[in-house]
Amino acid sequence: MTYVCMQDFQQAAERQLAIRDEKLSDIAAREHLLDAAFGPARFAKTCERLREGRAPAAGLALVAVLGGELVGTIRFWHLQAGGRAALLLGPVAVDSRFRSLGIGRKLIAEGLFRAVQRGHQGVILVGDAAYYNPLGFERASVRGLAMPGPVETERFLGLELIPGALSGAKGLVRATGAPARPIVRKSVAEVFSQAA
Numbered sequence: 001m002t003y004v005c006m007q008d009f010q011q012a013a014e015r016q017l018a019i020r021d022e023k024l025s026d027i028a029a030r031e032h033l034l035d036a037a038f039g040p041a042r043f044a045k046t047c048e049r050l051r052e053g054r055a056p057a058a059g060l061a062l063v064a065v066l067g068g069e070l071v072g073t074i075r076f077w078h079l080q081a082g083g084r085a086a087l088l089l090g091p092v093a094v095d096s097r098f099r100s101l102g103i104g105r106k107l108i109a110e111g112l113f114r115a116v117q118r119g120h121q122g123v124i125l126v127g128d129a130a131y132y133n134p135l136g137f138e139r140a141s142v143r144g145l146a147m148p149g150p151v152e153t154e155r156f157l158g159l160e161l162i163p164g165a166l167s168g169a170k171g172l173v174r175a176t177g178a179p180a181r182p183i184v185r186k187s188v189a190e191v192f193s194q195a196a
């Protein structure tokens with residue numbers, strides 16, 4: 001299909017965009033997207049210390065799909081933030097071919113909506129304030145908190161889903177998510193021996 005202008009493309013993309021729970025079969029496309037968006041440095045980020053070896057929060061690993069193709073990802077993780085149960089948002093990434101179409105904001109809005117539905121109260125992240133301030137994230141709610149590694153202070157932001165959820169929270173942020181389940185790949189011999 002040929003689009004005459006950007007607006008046509010945007011409207012078509014909005015009609016076809018689906019945001020759904022991540023599936024096991026999305027892993028390769030998700031990792032490819034994250035590699036392209038952040039490069040290998042993504043594994044050195046302080047936030048990664050809160051994600052490694054953990055499963056994302058239940059129902060809060062989402063993908064954006066356009067025309068059957070995975071074009072966006074967002075995940076949230078369980079934390080203790082100065083003694084309060086909270087979520088870490090991130091990483092969020094959108095395929096560079098489909099940026100500035102509102103997909104990032106939709107992923108975040110859908111994730112936050114589902115987080116509220118599941119009774120979560122506060123969300124923290126490390127990201128650009130220029131992007132996250134209009135979505136409600138700000139510095140005030142995380143001023144008393146410390147991440148388990150270096151972060152640029154002005155990029156450390158929080159959002160209270162319930163008013164006061166993070167107020168007065170003080171101390172180190174630490175991971176509390178369930179251990180990630182290893183992906184077991186069966187050998188060809190195992191598959192055939194079970195089929196016999």
Ligand SMILES: CC(C)(COP(=O)(O)OP(=O)(O)OC[C@H]1O[C@@H](n2cnc3c(N)ncnc32)[C@H](O)[C@@H]1OP(=O)(O)O)[C@@H](O)C(=O)NCCC(=O)NCCS
Binds near residue numbers: 098102
């Ligand atoms: C950040 C990201 C997820 C936004 O996805 P997206 O689908 O393009 O976002 P939206 O369409 O909802 O919003 C686009 C707007 O946000 C702005 N924006 C994008 N990244 C920004 C940033 N880091 N800081 C400030 N503004 C930003 C764009 O310029 C655009 O502005 P416009 O609407 O005036 O054109 C995407 O750019 C991306 O994957 N970037 C690489 C990975 C990354 O940095 N992830 C965020 C970690 S903090």
